[in-house]
Amino acid sequence: MKLDxxxxxxxxxxxxxxxxxAERKTSGEIRVHITPRCEGDPLEQAREVFAQLEMYKTRQxxxxxLFLAFESRKFAIVGDEGIDRVxxxxxxxxxxxxxVGFLKRGEAARGIxxxxxxxxxxxxxxxxxxxxxxxxxxNEISYAE
Ligand code: CA
Ligand code: CA
Numbered sequence: 001m002k003l004d005x006x007x008x009x010x011x012x013x014x015x016x017x018x019x020x021x022a023e024r025k026t027s028g029e030i031r032v033h034i035t036p037r038c039e040g041d042p043l044e045q046a047r048e049v050f051a052q053l054e055m056y057k058t059r060q061x062x063x064x065x066l067f068l069a070f071e072s073r074k075f076a077i078v079g080d081e082g083i084d085r086v087x088x089x090x091x092x093x094x095x096x097x098x099x100v101g102f103l104k105r106g107e108a109a110r111g112i113x114x115x116x117x118x119x120x121x122x123x124x125x126x127x128x129x130x131x132x133x134x135x136x137x138x139n140e141i142s143y144a145e
Contacts, residue, residue, distance in 0.1 A: 001036070001070060001071050003034065003036070003070070003143075006034075006068075006070040006108055007034070007070075007108055007109055007112075008109075011108070011109035012141055014109060014113060015032055015109065015112055015113060015116065015141060016139050016140060016141060018112075018113045018116045018117065019031070019032070019116055019139040020139050021120070022116050022117060022119060022120025022123070023120070023135070023139065024129065025120060025123075025124040025128070025129055026062075026120060026123035026124040026127050026128060026129055027058075027059070027060055027062065027123075027127045027128070027129060027130055027133055028058075028060075028062040028063070028064065028083060028119070028120075028123030028124075028126075028127045029055070029058050029062065029063045029064070029135075029136050029137040030063075030064050030066070030116055030119050030120070030123075030137075030139075031053060031055060031063065031064070031065050031066070031137055031138070031139075031141075031142060032065075032066045032068065032112065032116075032141045032142065033046070033049045033053070033065060033066070033067050033068065033141070033142040033143075033144070034068045034070065034141055034142070034143055034144065035067075035068070035069050035070075035143070035144030036069065036070060036071040036072070036144065037069055037071050037072050038067075038069030038072045038074045039072075042067060042069060042072075042074035042075060042076040043076040043078070045067065045069070045074075045076070046065060046067035046076035046077070046078045047078055049065060049067060049142070050063075050065045050078045050080075053065070053137070053142055055078075055080065055137055056080060057136065057137075058080065058082075058136045058137065059136070060082045060127055061080040061081045061082030061083070062080060062082040062083045062123060062126075062127045063079075063080045063083075063136075063137055064077065064078070064079045064080070064083060064119050064123070065077065065078045065079075066099075066112065066115060066116070066119075068112070070108075073103070075096055075099060075100060075103070076096065077092045077095055077096050077115075078092075079091075079092060082127070083122070083123060083126065083127070086126045087122060091122070095115050095118060095119075098111070098114065098115065098118075099111045099112065099114070099115050102114065
């Protein structure tokens with residue numbers, strides 16, 4: 001499967017816009033990483049990507065990574081310790097399951113935008129936007145080599 005069959009360029013741009021929109025209300029930071037394949041455990045892989053992208057470099061440790069291995073159909077979410085501490089234990093799993101439901105119906109873009117919105121709401125509740133907010137982590141999608 002090609003990337004464009006998973007998400008069209010247009011849909012990829014909509015996702016970047018959804019991240020920017022979500023981050024208007026919170027100091028939290030959201031990133032999406034897309035790779036074709038994932039061998040092994042997607043959560044483990046996602047944690048590696050989180051570290052490679054230096055997503056721990058937020059002042060309040062409130063970065064969230066959505067990891068999508070579209071060919072392998074493996075998906076994972078990593079929330080940094082600041083946000084992980086304040087969400088219910090099953091929050092990340094339930095968001096991932098919601099997303100998988102959309103993906104099974106071939107609605108990848110809608111599903112991804114949906115979880116980004118949900119992340120934004122969660123982050124806003126615990127980390128409201130501050131006057132001196134900066135974009136600590138790029139809103140652009142990260143693509144595997
Ligand atoms: Ca920010
Ligand atoms: Ca950002």
